[in-house]
Amino acid sequence: xxxxxxxxxxxxxxxxxxxxxxxxxxxxxxxxxxxxxxxxxxxxxxxxxxxxxxxxxxxxxxxxxxxxxxxxxxxxxxxxxxxxxxxxxxxxxxxxxxxxxxxxxxxxxxxxxxxxxxxxxxxxxxxxxxxxxxxxxxxxxxxxxxxxxxxxxxxxxxxxxxxxxxxxxxxxxxxxxxxxxxxxxxxxxxxxxxxxxxxxxxxxxxxxxxxxxxxxxxxxxxxxxxxxxxxxxxxxxxxxxxxxxxxxxxxxxxxxxxxxxxxxxxxxxxxxxxxxxxxxxxxxxxxxxxxxxxxxxxxxxxxxxxxxxxxxxxxxxxxxxxxxxxxxxxxxxxxxxxxxxxxxxxxxxxxxxxxxxxxxxxxxxxxxxxxxxxxxxxxxxxxxxxxxxxxxxxxxxxxxxxxxxxxxxxxxxxxxxxxxxxxxxxxxxxxxxxxxxxxxxxxxxxxxxxxxxxxxxxxxxxxxxxxxxxxxxxxxxxxxxxxxxxxxxxxxxxxxxxxxxxxxxxxxxxxxxxxxxxxxxxxxxxxxxxxxxxxxxxxxxxxxxxxxxxxxxxxxxxxxxxxxxxxxxxxxxxxxxxxxxxxxxxxxxxxxxxxxxxxxxxxxxxxxxxxxxxxxxxxxxxxxxxxxxxxxxxxxxxxxxx
Amino acid sequence: xxxxxxxxxxxxxxxxxxxxxxxxxxxxxxxxxxxxxxxxxxxxxxxxxxxxxxxxxxxxxxxxxxxxxxxxxxxxxxxxxxxxxxxxxxxxxxxxxxxxxxxxxxxxxxxxxxxxxxxxxxxxxxxxxxxxxxxxxxxxxxxxxxxxxxxxxxxx
Numbered sequence: 001x002x003x004x005x006x007x008x009x010x011x012x013x014x015x016x017x018x019x020x021x022x023x024x025x026x027x028x029x030x031x032x033x034x035x036x037x038x039x040x041x042x043x044x045x046x047x048x049x050x051x052x053x054x055x056x057x058x059x060x061x062x063x064x065x066x067x068x069x070x071x072x073x074x075x076x077x078x079x080x081x082x083x084x085x086x087x088x089x090x091x092x093x094x095x096x097x098x099x100x101x102x103x104x105x106x107x108x109x110x111x112x113x114x115x116x117x118x119x120x121x122x123x124x125x126x127x128x129x130x131x132x133x134x135x136x137x138x139x140x141x142x143x144x145x146x147x148x149x150x151x152x153x154x155x156x157x158x159x160x161x162x163x164x165x166x167x168x169x170x171x172x173x174x175x176x177x178x179x180x181x182x183x184x185x186x187x188x189x190x191x192x193x194x195x196x197x198x199x200x201x202x203x204x205x206x207x208x209x210x211x212x213x214x215x216x217x218x219x220x221x222x223x224x225x226x227x228x229x230x231x232x233x234x235x236x237x238x239x240x241x242x243x244x245x246x247x248x249x250x251x252x253x254x255x256x257x258x259x260x261x262x263x264x265x266x267x268x269x270x271x272x273x274x275x276x277x278x279x280x281x282x283x284x285x286x287x288x289x290x291x292x293x294x295x296x297x298x299x300x301x302x303x304x305x306x307x308x309x310x311x312x313x314x315x316x317x318x319x320x321x322x323x324x325x326x327x328x329x330x331x332x333x334x335x336x337x338x339x340x341x342x343x344x345x346x347x348x349x350x351x352x353x354x355x356x357x358x359x360x361x362x363x364x365x366x367x368x369x370x371x372x373x374x375x376x377x378x379x380x381x382x383x384x385x386x387x388x389x390x391x392x393x394x395x396x397x398x399x400x401x402x403x404x405x406x407x408x409x410x411x412x413x414x415x416x417x418x419x420x421x422x423x424x425x426x427x428x429x430x431x432x433x434x435x436x437x438x439x440x441x442x443x444x445x446x447x448x449x450x451x452x453x454x455x456x457x458x459x460x461x462x463x464x465x466x467x468x469x470x471x472x473x474x475x476x477x478x479x480x481x482x483x484x485x486x487x488x489x490x491x492x493x494x495x496x497x498x499x500x501x502x503x504x505x506x507x508x509x510x511x512x513x514x515x516x517x518x519x520x521x522x523x524x525x526x527x528x529x530x531x532x533x534x535x536x537x538x539x540x541x542x543x544x545x546x547x548x549x550x551x552x553x554x555x556x557x558x559x560x561x562x563x564x565x566x567x568x569x570x571x572x573x574x575x576x577x578x579x580x581x582x583x584x585x586x587x588x589x590x591x592x593x594x595x596x597x598x599x600x601x602x603x604x605x606x607x608x609x610x611x612x613x614x615x616x617x618x619x620x621x622x623x624x625x626x627x628x629x630x631x632x633x634x635x636x637x638x639x640x641x642x
Numbered sequence: 643x644x645x646x647x648x649x650x651x652x653x654x655x656x657x658x659x660x661x662x663x664x665x666x667x668x669x670x671x672x673x674x675x676x677x678x679x680x681x682x683x684x685x686x687x688x689x690x691x692x693x694x695x696x697x698x699x700x701x702x703x704x705x706x707x708x709x710x711x712x713x714x715x716x717x718x719x720x721x722x723x724x725x726x727x728x729x730x731x732x733x734x735x736x737x738x739x740x741x742x743x744x745x746x747x748x749x750x751x752x753x754x755x756x757x758x759x760x761x762x763x764x765x766x767x768x769x770x771x772x773x774x775x776x777x778x779x780x781x782x783x784x785x786x787x788x789x790x791x792x793x794x795x796x797x798x
Contacts, residue, residue, distance in 0.1 A: 061710045062697050069698045071709055076792065099697045100710055108697075108752075137788035139762045156763045158786050160704050177704045179786050181764050190764075190784075192702045211699055223699025247701055297701025299778035300691040379691055379716040381748050407745065409683045420683040422745040446744055448722065450684065460684040462722065464744055487742040489722065501724045503740035507755075519755075525740035527724045527773065536726055536772055538738040542758075555760045561728065561735040563772060576734035580761060597707075597789050603761070607733065629707075629762045631789035 031055035032098050035080075037113045046088035046115060050074075052081045052098055064097040067211035067223070069193070073133050073162065086131045086637075087166040087173060089115045090202040092232040093277070114277070128167030129639040134160045134175075135596055136632045146623030154625070155182040161634055170200040176208065192249055202232035207255075212241050214268045214284030215311035217328030217347050219376035224264070225254030240267035245290040245375065247297050264288035264376060272316075279316035285309070288375050289336075302378055307332030307342060309374045322353040332373040343371030347382075359393045370412045383409045399430040410452075418450035420460050437473035444468075462491040478510035499529040515546025533566040553582045572611040579604050597631040683746040687723030687774050692716070694769060694783045701783035706792035711757045711785060715769045720746035726773040729753055732765050762789045 035051040054061055063071045063081055074083035081098075097110040141154040157180040164173025176194025195208035210228035213221055226243025244254035245264045256263060266286025273279040287308030294300050311328040326349050333342035346369050353362035370383035386407035393400050403426050410419040424446035432438040444466040450459035470483035482505070489499040507521040523538045540559040547554060558577030563570050586598035606622045693716040696703040705711050713729070722744040729737040736758065739751055757767065768782035 062705070062712075064697060067699065069703065069705075071705060071792070097697070099712055135788070135790055137762060137790060139789060154763075156786075158704060158788050160788060177786065179704070179764065190702070190786075193698070193700070193704060209698075209700060221699055223695075249702055294779055294781065297695065297781050297783045298691065298693040299776070299780045300693075301778050302691065379693060379718045379748050381718060381746060409746075418684070420745070422683065448683070448745060458684070462744075464722070464742060466742060485740075487724075489724075489742060489744075499724060499742075501740065501742050521755075523738040523740075525726050525738060527726065529724075534726075534773065536728075536738060536740070538728065538735055540736060544760075557734075557758055557760075559735050561738075574735065578734075578761070597791055599762075599789060627762075629789035633790075 032061075032100060032107060032109045034096060034098075034109075034111045034113075047085050048089070048113070048115065049082055049084040050096055052096070053079050054081065054098075054100060055079065062099040064095075064099075066095055067097075067213070067221075068195075086129075086133060086162065087164060087171040087199065088169065090199065090204065090230075090232050091115050092202055092237060093272075127639055128165075129637060130165050131637040132161060132163040133635050134162055135634050137630070138632075139627055139629045141625045141627035144624045144626055146625075147621065153182070154627070156180065164197075171197070172199075173197045190249065191251055202230075204228075204230045206230075210241065210243065212239060212243070212266075212268070214266070214286065214376070215282050215313040215326055215328070216349070217313070217326050218268075218284040218286060218309050218311040218374050219266070222264070222376050224248075225252065226264075227255055236269065236271040238267065238269050241265070241286075245288050246295040249296055261289055262291050264290075266376075274316075277316075279314065279318065282311075282313045282315075284311050284313075286374075286376055290375060290378070300378065303335040304337055305332065305334050305373075305375060305378075306336055307373060307375045309376070311347075320354060322351075324351045325349065328372065328374075330372045330374060332371065332375065334373060345369030345371030347372045358395065359391065361391050362389070364388045367411070370410070370414075383411055385409075385411055397431060397433050399432075400428070402427045408451075413452075415452075416454060418453040418457055418459050421449050421451060423447045423449075424464075437471050440468070440470040442466075442468040458493065461493050462489060464489050477512050478508065480506075480508045482506050497530040499527065501528075502526045515549055517544040518542065531566075532569075534570065535562075535564045537562045551584050551587075553584075555580050555582065568613070570613050572609070572613060574610075575606065575608045577606045595630060596633040597629070599627075599629040601627045601629065603627065683720070683722075685721040687719055687721045687725060687743055689717060689719045689725075689771060689774060689776050689778065691718040692769060692771075692776070692778060692780055694767065694781060696783070696785065701781075702785065704786040704788060705759055706790045707759060707762055707787055709759050709787075709792035711759050712753045713757060713767055713783070714753075715749075715751040717749040717751065718747075719743055719749065722746075724773055725749075726771075727751070728770045728772065729757075730768050730770055731758055735770070757785070759785075759787045759792075762787045 031054065033053045035053055037048045037050070050065065052063065061081060062069060063074050063083055065083070070083050074081050093112050093114050095110060095112050097108070100107045137158045139156045143152045159178045162173060162175035164171055174196050177192050179190040179192070181188055193209055195206050195210065197204060197206045206228045209223065209225050211221065211223045212219060212228060222243070224243035225248050226241060228239065228241045231238045242255050242263060242265050245262045248254050264286055265288055266284065268282060268284040270280060270282045289306040290304065292300070292302040292304045307330055309328060309330040311326055313324065313326040315324040328347040331342050331344045333340070347367060349364070349366040351364040353360065365387045367385045368382045372382050374380065384407055386405060388403065388405040390401065390403035405424045406422070408419055408421045410417060424444065426442065426444035428440065428442040430438065430440045446464040448460050448462045450461065453459040464487065466485060466487040468483065468485045470481070472479070472481040484504045485502070487501045491498060503525045505523045507519070509519045511517045519542045521540045525536045527534045538559060538561045541557065543556045545554040556577070556579040560575050562573045565571065580601055580603035582599050582601045584598070585600050586595045589595060589598055602624070604624045608620045610618045694701055695714045695716070697712060725741055725743045727739045728735045737753055737755065743749060764784055764786050766782045766784050769780060771780060
C-alpha cells in the first residue's frame with residue numbers, strides 16, 4: 001500500500017507544499033494505531049502502558065518514546081506491541097514513534113500524549129523500586145569450510161541494559177549498549193546509545209546520547225552526545241543543552257568544558273494554548289562551533305564554521321485550519337579559516353492546510369536568506385525563496401491531486417551570478433476499486449531558467465518532465481507492486497546534452513503459509529546522456545521457511561547487481577547470498593539454564609565480484625559457518641511500597 | 643529542515659543480509675575544499691554532504707533479531723541531474739534508488755523496506771553512489787543485532 005502512496009506524494013512539486021503537511025505533528029496510518037494512552041485524553045498514570053496495534057502481516061517495528069529507542073524493552077504478541085516505562089514519566093507531553101519496515105514498505109507514525117501532573121495511586125509514582133531491563137547477547141562461530149575467509153573464528157557480544165532506582169517521584173538510571181566484536185572493521189569494543197539520567201518530577205538531566213528538538217529553522221532534530229536538561233512546569237517546557245556539534249561514538253564524552261571547539265550550546269522553550277494544546281509555541285536558540293568535514297556517519301566537505309541561530313515557531317490548529325509559522329535569525333560564519341566575516345540573515349516560513357469536505361488545500365511559503373544557516377543543521381540548503389500550493393480530493397474510488405510551485409535563489413541579487421528560477425507543477429490520479437489493483441498515475445513538469453545572467457555565466461535553461469505509474473495489489477497472503485518512472489531533462493543551452501532516466505521496480509511479498517515468507521524484488525535504472533547509456537540492475541530475494549514452528553527455520557537472502565555503460569567505462573556484476581538454518585534450542589536447555597534465547601545455526605555465504613571495466617578485477621569468497629547465539633535476559637525489579 | 647522532500651521515485655528491492663563483513667575499503671581522498679555561497683541550483687548534479695542515520699537519529703543502534711530497522715540518508719546537493727544509489731549491508735546491495743534531482747536542494751532518502759536483521763552480530767550499512775561520483779568520502783554506519791527475538795509470537 002505504502003508504495004503507491006509514496007509515489008503519489010513525491011510528485012508535488014512540491015516538496016515545499018508536501019513538506020508542510022509532513023511536518024504536522026500527528027501522522028496517521030490506518031495500519032498502525034496507538035491504542036493507549038490516547039492523544040486526546042491525558043494519562044493519569046505516571047507509568048502508562050503504551051500499546052500499539054499493527055495490522056496483521058505488517059512488521060516488525062521500532063518503538064521510540066521521546067526519541068529513545070525502547071524496542072528492546074517492549075513486548076510483542078501478534079498485532080500488539082506493549083511497553084511500560086520502568087520509571088514514572090514526567091508530567092507533560094510525550095512522543096511515541098513507530099517505524100515499520102517490511103517488504104510492503106516503510107511506514108512511520110508519531111503521536112503525542114500527555115501525562116497529568118498528579119500520579120495515579122499504585123502506579124509506581126511513590127513507591128521505591130530498583131530495576132534492570134535488558135540482556136546479554138553472545139554469538140560465537142567457527143568457519144567449517146571456506147575460501148578467502150579471513151577470520152576462522154568469530155565472536156560478538158552485546159550488553160544492553162537499563163538499570164535504575166526510582167521512588168518518591170525521583171529516578172536515577174543508566175542505560176546503554178556495550179558491544180564487543182572479534183572480527184570485522186571498526187573498533188572491537190563499542191559502547192553506544194548510553195544515557196545517565198537523573199529525574200525528579202518533571203525535571204531531568206541526561207548525560208549521554210541525547211536528542212534535542214528545536215524548531216525547523218534551528219534544530220528540527222539534533223541527536224548528539226552531551227548534556228540535556230529539561231524542566232517542565234505549568235504547561236511550559238524548558239530545555240538546555242551542551243553537546244558535541246559532530247556525531248561521536250565510543251567513549252567520547254562529547255562535551256568539553258575547557259575547549260569550545262565542536263561544541264553546541266542552546267535551549268528551547270515550549271508552551272501551548274487552548275484546549276488539547278491545539279496551538280504550540282516554541283522558541284529555540286543555539287550557538288556553537290564545528291570543525292567541519294566528515295564524521296563517522298557523515299561525508300562532507302564543509303569548512304570549519306561557527307554561528308548562532310534563534311527561531312520562533314507557532315504550530316497548531318485554529319478554526320479548522322492547520323498552520324505552522326516560523327521566523328529565524330542567524331549570525332553564521334561558514335568558513336572560519338578565511339577572512340570573510342559572519343553574515344547575519346533571516347528565514348521565515350508559513351504553511352497552511354485545510355480540508356473542505358473531500359477536498360483539502362494546502363500552501364507553503366518559505367524564504368531562507370543567503371547568509372542564513374544553523375550550525376546544527378548543515379544539510380539545509382539556503383538562499384531560497386519558494387512558494388507551493390496543492391489541492392487534493394477524494395472522489396469515491398478515485399483520488400486526484402495537483403500542485404504548483406515556484407522558487408528562486410540569489411535572494412541577495414548578487415550581480416556576479418544569475419537568479420535561477422524553478423517553476424514546477426504536477427498532478428496525480430489514484431484509482432482504488434475494491435478487489436482490483438490500485439493504480440496511481442502521476443506527471444510532473446519543471447522549468448529551470450536564469451534571470452539577470454551576467455556575462456560569462458552559463459546560466460540555466462532546462463525543462464524536466466517525469467511520468468510515473470504504479471500498480472499495487474494486495475491479498476490476504478501476498479502483496480505485489482509494480483512501478484515505473486520516466487524522466488526527461490532537456491537542457492536547452494547550446495552544447496549541453498539532454499538526459500533521460502527510466503526506472504522500473506517490481507516487488508512481491510508473499511506469505512502463502514504461516515511459516516513461509518518470501519519476497520522477490522527487481523529494480524532497473526537506465527540513464528542516457530551524451531550518447532552514453534548506463535544501466536543498473538538489482539535483483540533480490542529474501543526467504544524464510546519455518547520447517548518446524550518455533551524450532552527450525554531456514555532463512556535466506558541474496559542479490560545480484562550489475563552496472564553497465566555503453567561506452568565500456570563500466571561493466572561489473574556482483575552476486576551475494578547467505579542461507580542460514582537456525583535451530584532454537586533454548587527450550588532444550590531450559591532444565592539447565594534459563595535463557596531468553598539460544599540458537600544453533602549453520603550458515604553458508606557467498607560473494608562474488610567481477611569487474612570487466614577499464615580496471616578489471618574479480619574476487620570470490622565463500623564460507624560455511626557454525627554459530628551459537630545466546631541471549632541471557634537481565635530483567636529484575638524490586639519494589640517496596642512506602 | 644523539511645524544505646526538502648522525500649522524493650522516492652526510488653523505491654526498490656528488499657532484503658538481504660549477512661554477517662560477512664568484508665574488509666573495510668579505504669575511503670577515497672576528500673575533495674578539495676569547496677565554498678558554498680548560494681547559486682547552487684544551476685549546473686550538473688554534485689553531492690556535497692551525505693549523512694546516514696537510524697531512526698534514533700544516530701549512526702549506530704542495537705536491535706533485536708528480526709526487528710524492523712530502517713535508515714535514512716540526508717543528502718545535500720547542488721545542480722540538477724540523475725542520481726543513482728544503492729543501499730548495501732555488509733557489502734551486499736539490498737535496495738536501489740533512482741531519481742532525477744533538480745534545483746540544488748536537500749534529499750531525504752529512506753530505506754523503503756526493512757534492513758536484514760535475522761543474523762546476530764554487527765552489520766554495516768552504506769549508501770553507495772553510482773551517479774554522480776561523490777565528491778565526499780561516503781561513510782558507513784553500523785547496527786548490532788542481538789540474539790533476542792523481536793517477536794515472541796513468531797512473526798517472521
